[in-house]
Amino acid sequence: MDLRQASYVVAVVDHGTFTAAAASIPVSQPALSQAVATLERELGAELFHRLGRQVRLSPAGEAFLEPARQMLRDAEVARAAVADVVGLTSGRLDVVALSTLVAEPLVGLVGRFRRMHPGVLVRITEPEDADAVVGDVRSGAAELGLGDVDEVPAGLALDPLGRQALFAVLPPGTGLADDRRLPVARLARFPLITTPRGTSSRRLLGQALRLADPDADPEIGVVTQHREAIVPLVMAGAGAAILPEPLARAAAALGAVIAPLSPRLERPVALVRRSGPLSPAAEAFRQLAVGNPF
Template sequence: MKLRQVEYFLAVLDHDGIHRAALALRVAQPSLSQGLQALERDLGAELFHRVGRRMIPTPAGNAFITPARRMIRDAITTRSVVASALGLSGGRLDLVGEAALLSDPVAPLIGRFRRENPNVHVRLAAPQAESSLIQMVHGGSSELGFGYLPQPLDGLQMQVIASHEFFFVQPPGTPESSEPITLDDLRGIGIIAVPRGTAQRDFFERMLLEADVRTGIPVQVAHREAVVPMILAGAGPSVLPRPRADEAVRRGAIKRRFEPQIYRKVGLFHRAGDLSPAAHALLAIAGSDT
């Protein structure tokens, strides 16, 4: 089994087909197909069902996904460790981060990391869902992950690197007030929210439950990125972390602080065991900034 063949397998999986996988890897489509067939022969199992142009993982293919990602991650880590021992610089650092954390703390950390390590390439992915962030780190497709707490660690290591304050954010034109707002003041108010079962909604509902407060949800949006535009359009208020609240204020919204103040911690997650020198460097930077 060759690592290149494993890369072919993951590319077909991630790009939903051989054609786009070949384009992404910049290899000829026949070469990719032959490499994938050789991998299936080595494993003694068919990894994909060919349905038209689509490639659907078989049970064996699904079982191979996590080991395959770990193989690639371990290979990258090994190369980085050897390069570091030889006094070389370079390599790649794969990260994943929730969208709400990109402006703070992710961007400042990556900025400082790149200034100190200009020859290391950084790739930052976004989880398809909040729960998939942990899966991406655990599975090896990303070496480090940034996410709000609490999260199910699933055997991962975690360090707290930041804490975001949450604000009550109202549409433009709302009378401004320097007075803080309490959770009890939200009683009966309609709040723009993301769907139940997401980490942000669960966090919000847990706060309300502890305060014995019930609110309405007149507008529910599937994506967190839609909340600020909804507020700006006058659809209603919402409760947002500081980065998103500040973005909304810059665009005309009104924010009010809670009393008592509401905070949510931000964690940096990684697998136990060997990490690349680049990952260790970013962890050290994150630790020095907290």
């Protein structure tokens, strides 16, 4: 059985004769006759009674007709469903993003994307650890990744979106020098609040401290997986943290003292994708992202 054969049968029913049906498809009349005959042989039953000059649907044909119509409708549904995904009126986009990149730049991009393509569901996931952004894209768990990488293994590709400055976030009332830049060495004298090893934030912190003084032994005051606890901890005087600028500014609005570091500390922000063609939604998102650097 075959969609083609089914459509031929339906056409014969709808047009009353093989000849008219063949003309409407379009296909030659012998081709149609042969296709129907082949189907009848396969099913083991005549679908039409041949009555000299006219044909008439047989009982078997009547039984066949409705499922056949349904089959053809389903084919159209399948085609349309894919077209919707291609046309971005439907579908889903999976993005894995470092949690410190969700607020900025991800939410802005997703907002614009959703306004442009309201039918496409965007699913944002968090990576297990810093390397998982790349890993999830590689494994297909997500189609796009937003991370702080500046290179990716073979098979993946990368679109740099910009660089993000990291600020020190200090308890309210902390006095700072006039130029308002905080030497890393001074930061290291605060008890520090950070996330566990393996996270991107922790890696950046370690990198900054080593840069300032490879031999220093800074005090880690609090380690927590709960990123949303970091600012409150700082506010409560538990120690200092370093956070991406957007998060730091939000903390400043709550009363925290923030400052860019000296030397300047920043990290790349890039979109990770597999090389090769992306799904339409992912490609549209990528265009949006690279067209709107921050």
